[in-house]
Amino acid sequence: xxxxxxxxxxxxxxxxxxxxxxxxxxxxxxxxxxxxxxxxxxxxxxxxxxxxxxxxxxxxxxxxxxxxxxxxxxxxxxxxxxxxxxxxxxxxxxxxxxxxxxxxxxxxxxxxxxxxxxxxxxxxxxxxxxxxxxxxxxxxxxxxxxxxxxxxxxxxxxxxxxxxxxxxxxxxxxxxxxxxxxxxxxxxxxxxxxxxxxxxxxxxxxxxxxxxxxxxxxxxxxxxxxxxxxxxxxxxxxxxxxxxxxxxxxxxxxxxxxxxxxxxxxxxxxxxxxxxxx
Amino acid sequence: xxxxxxxxxxxxxxxxxxxxxxxxxxxxxxxxxxxxxxxxxxxxxxxxxxxxxxxxxxxxxxxxxxxxxxxxxxxxxxxxxxxxxxxxxxxxxxxxxxxxxxxxxxxxxxxxxxxxxxxxxxxxxxxxxxxxx
Numbered sequence: 001x002x003x004x005x006x007x008x009x010x011x012x013x014x015x016x017x018x019x020x021x022x023x024x025x026x027x028x029x030x031x032x033x034x035x036x037x038x039x040x041x042x043x044x045x046x047x048x049x050x051x052x053x054x055x056x057x058x059x060x061x062x063x064x065x066x067x068x069x070x071x072x073x074x075x076x077x078x079x080x081x082x083x084x085x086x087x088x089x090x091x092x093x094x095x096x097x098x099x100x101x102x103x104x105x106x107x108x109x110x111x112x113x114x115x116x117x118x119x120x121x122x123x124x125x126x127x128x129x130x131x132x133x134x135x136x137x138x139x140x141x142x143x144x145x146x147x148x149x150x151x152x153x154x155x156x157x158x159x160x161x162x163x164x165x166x167x168x169x170x171x172x173x174x175x176x177x178x179x180x181x182x183x184x185x186x187x188x189x190x191x192x193x194x195x196x197x198x199x200x201x202x203x204x205x206x207x208x209x210x211x212x213x214x215x216x217x218x219x220x221x222x223x224x225x226x227x228x229x230x231x232x233x234x235x236x237x238x239x240x241x242x243x244x245x246x247x248x249x250x251x252x253x254x255x256x257x258x259x260x261x262x263x264x265x266x267x268x269x270x271x272x273x274x275x276x277x278x
Numbered sequence: 279x280x281x282x283x284x285x286x287x288x289x290x291x292x293x294x295x296x297x298x299x300x301x302x303x304x305x306x307x308x309x310x311x312x313x314x315x316x317x318x319x320x321x322x323x324x325x326x327x328x329x330x331x332x333x334x335x336x337x338x339x340x341x342x343x344x345x346x347x348x349x350x351x352x353x354x355x356x357x358x359x360x361x362x363x364x365x366x367x368x369x370x371x372x373x374x375x376x377x378x379x380x381x382x383x384x385x386x387x388x389x390x391x392x393x394x395x396x397x398x399x400x401x402x403x404x405x406x407x408x409x410x411x
Binding site: 162164165195196197198199200202203226227228230231234235236237 | 290323370380
């Protein structure tokens with residue numbers, strides 16, 4: 001029993017077009033998506049299937065939009081793909097009710113089409129997710145490099161995480177700009193939160209310090225933990241005449257004394273700690 | 279404990295992943311904090327070398343057991359242009375990439391065993407091992 005492909009295709013498209021309400025109802029039931037979304041998709045599919053050239057650009061556009069919306073709502077990519085695939089099941093029921101060999105053969109063709117569209121949602125989903133990740137990386141780059149004022153004339157940059165070229169660029173720009181804006185002459189770069197200092201990180205730090213010096217500011221690098229000191233020495237990196245301190249507190253007191261601020265301890269410091277029970 | 283695992287080195291992000299993997303394995307086999315930092319830093323240098331000089335490569339991370347002490351072995355390999363003069367490449371301050379020129383020579387000091395095999399046109403393979411004390 002052979003059925004011409006063209007006839008089979010026509011039959012399934014006819015079935016698809018004629019049983020709109022039944023399909024939509026079953027599709028909504030199977031996928032759990034909103035009827036509005038599915039109706040739009042159905043309309044686009046209908047236009048694409050009825051047109052001579054079989055242009056699915058609109059359908060793809062809609063699917064991409066749907067995928068993006070679903071990424072934001074926190075759906076999994078399988079969920080989104082399943083939404084599309086469930087159309088197959090809905091249409092299969094219609095084809096089975098019809099029972100003709102054309103309808104069943106046509107269904108195989110249609111199901112390949114739906115598979116393609118389903119995979120397409122998967123791709124758009126990944127693309128949308130990747131875009132979010134890239135955006136967040138950029139935001140993080142901005143967020144993770146604050147320049148804070150510690151004292152009149154003293155600013156600090158607490159560095160956290162990986163220091164790559166892009167980060168260093170942002171840090172350096174921000175630091176130099178803040179030095180100008182606040183008229184500070186001392187800057188403390190704190191690397192307590194940098195997990196590993198390799199030659200690249202060291203080189204970036206050195207460049208930042210030299211740039212700050214060119215602007216007349218003095219830099220102190222603080223937050224050098226024992227294991228980092230050990231590694232830097234073994235690597236053979238030399239910080240030259242750059243002042244380094246173990247902690248941010250040391251660096252601050254150094255910068256304060258350099259800028260002529262005298263700290264006189266009060267006769268007695270009283271710290272009252274009171275625990276209250278709720 | 280765990281089978282050798284291979285990680286790709288194709289982007290700066292991969293260098294970070296290599297560092298994290300090496301750090302967690304180093305902690306797992308009981309390297310001291312200083313030794314952990316040393317092997318992580320060496321891994322960072324060598325991974326970046328593969329990225330900068332060869333456009334990428336891969337690293338095989340292996341936990342060595344069965345000996346008196348556990349160890350961590352990292353094999354960095356790439357299919358890049360290779361190193362024409364290995365002695366020169368290991369010289370302090372020699373850099374072809376505008377760096378400090380301490381990456382390769384410094385890494386050798388950071389680990390217990392260091393082996394570099396390279397020839398022009400045949401890529402580079404660096405094997406480093408750090409033993410727990």
